[in-house]
Amino acid sequence: MRRIQISLLLFVIMLLFACGSKKSPTGGPEDTEKPSILSSMPAEYGDISSGIIEIDFSKAMDKSSLSNSVFFYPPIANRRISISRATMRIEIREKLQPDTYYYISLSNRIKDLRGNELDKAQTLIFKSGEPKAASLSGLIHYEKEEDKNSKIKVSVFSADSLLILMDDLSGSSYNFLALSPASYRLRAYMDKNLNGRYDTSIEPFFEDVVSITERGSMDISMVYEDTTLAQIKRVKQISTHELEIELSEEISKYDYMEILRQDSMEALTVIRQYLEGNILRVLTAKPDSSNYKLRLRNLKDIKGNISPESSISFRPTEFIDTIHPRVVEVSPRNG
Incomplete structure (x- = not known):
C-alpha cells in the first residue's frame, strides 16, 4: 500500500512539472502600427502664453526616445518635457518673445512602447501674441x-x-x-x-x-544629381560639306571645336556650327578621304557638368552629293 502511495505522489509531482513547462501565450500578432499625433492643447496656431503645451498621440509613448527628437524654434532653453502614457507635456519656464510664431518639430525618432516610430516627422505651430503672418x-x-x-x-x-x-x-x-x-x-x-x-x-x-x-x-x-559628362557618340556625314555630331546628352554650350587630319594634323576648315540639344551640325570645307579626329572642349550640359574634352575619329565617305542646300542658321537671327 505504501508503495502505491509513493508511486501516486511521484506521478503528481511529474504532472506538476510538466504543466509548469508549458509556454506562455504569445499575446497575438506583433504590434507594428506606427503612432500618430491626434491633437494638442492649445490647438495648433493657438496662444501658448500660459507656458503649457500638451500633445496627444494615438498610442502610449516611450519617454526614453525623446532625446534629440523634439526641436523648438525660436530656441527655448528653459523647458521641461515629460510623457504620461499617450500625452506629451511641455512646460516652458522662460519668457516668450512677443508677437512670435513658435514651431515645435517632432522627428520620427520618437517611438511608442513597442519601438514603433512616429508615422511621420511633423511640426506643430503655435503663437505668442499676434505675430505678423x-x-x-x-x-x-x-x-x-x-x-x-x-x-x-x-x-x-x-x-x-x-x-x-x-x-x-x-x-x-x-x-x-x-x-x-x-x-x-x-x-x-x-x-x-x-x-x-x-x-x-x-x-x-x-x-x-x-x-x-x-x-x-x-x-x-x-531632380537627380547628374555627375555624367557629355561625350561625342558618333559623327554622321550628311553631305560632302555637312557633318551631324550626336552627343551623349543635351548640352548648353562648348568652348572650342577642331577637326584635324590625323596623318598631317592639318585642320579642316569649319564654316558654320549649329547646336540644337544633343545634335551639333557643322558645315566644313570639302574633306578628302583621310582619317580625321574631331575634338570638342568644355562641353557643358544642362545641369552644369563640364566635360573638359571629348574626341572621336571618323573617315569621310566619297559620294555624289544629291542633297539640296538648306538654311541652317541666320545671323543675325530673325526677329
Whole structure:
C-alpha cells in the first residue's frame, strides 16, 4: 500500500512539472502600427502664453526616445518635457518673445512602447501674441514622372541654419502658412529606400534660399544629381560639306571645336556650327578621304557638368552629293 502511495505522489509531482513547462501565450500578432499625433492643447496656431503645451498621440509613448527628437524654434532653453502614457507635456519656464510664431518639430525618432516610430516627422505651430503672418507657396516639378506619387520630405531652416519646420509634401503644389517675414532655406528630398537620409544620385533633391515679406513664391524642382559628362557618340556625314555630331546628352554650350587630319594634323576648315540639344551640325570645307579626329572642349550640359574634352575619329565617305542646300542658321537671327 505504501508503495502505491509513493508511486501516486511521484506521478503528481511529474504532472506538476510538466504543466509548469508549458509556454506562455504569445499575446497575438506583433504590434507594428506606427503612432500618430491626434491633437494638442492649445490647438495648433493657438496662444501658448500660459507656458503649457500638451500633445496627444494615438498610442502610449516611450519617454526614453525623446532625446534629440523634439526641436523648438525660436530656441527655448528653459523647458521641461515629460510623457504620461499617450500625452506629451511641455512646460516652458522662460519668457516668450512677443508677437512670435513658435514651431515645435517632432522627428520620427520618437517611438511608442513597442519601438514603433512616429508615422511621420511633423511640426506643430503655435503663437505668442499676434505675430505678423507671411506664407510661402509654389509648384512642385518632378524630373521623373514616376516620382509624382512619392512623398517629399521638406525641412525649412532659418538664415542661421536653425530648423524651423518639417513636413511631408506630395502632389503638384505646396503652401506653408504662419511663417514670419524673413529669409529661409528650403531643403527637400525623397527617401526612396526609407533609410532616413538623402542618398546622392539615387534620390531627387532640391535646395534654395528665399526671402519673403507677405506672400513668397518658390517652385520646388525634384531632380537627380547628374555627375555624367557629355561625350561625342558618333559623327554622321550628311553631305560632302555637312557633318551631324550626336552627343551623349543635351548640352548648353562648348568652348572650342577642331577637326584635324590625323596623318598631317592639318585642320579642316569649319564654316558654320549649329547646336540644337544633343545634335551639333557643322558645315566644313570639302574633306578628302583621310582619317580625321574631331575634338570638342568644355562641353557643358544642362545641369552644369563640364566635360573638359571629348574626341572621336571618323573617315569621310566619297559620294555624289544629291542633297539640296538648306538654311541652317541666320545671323543675325530673325526677329
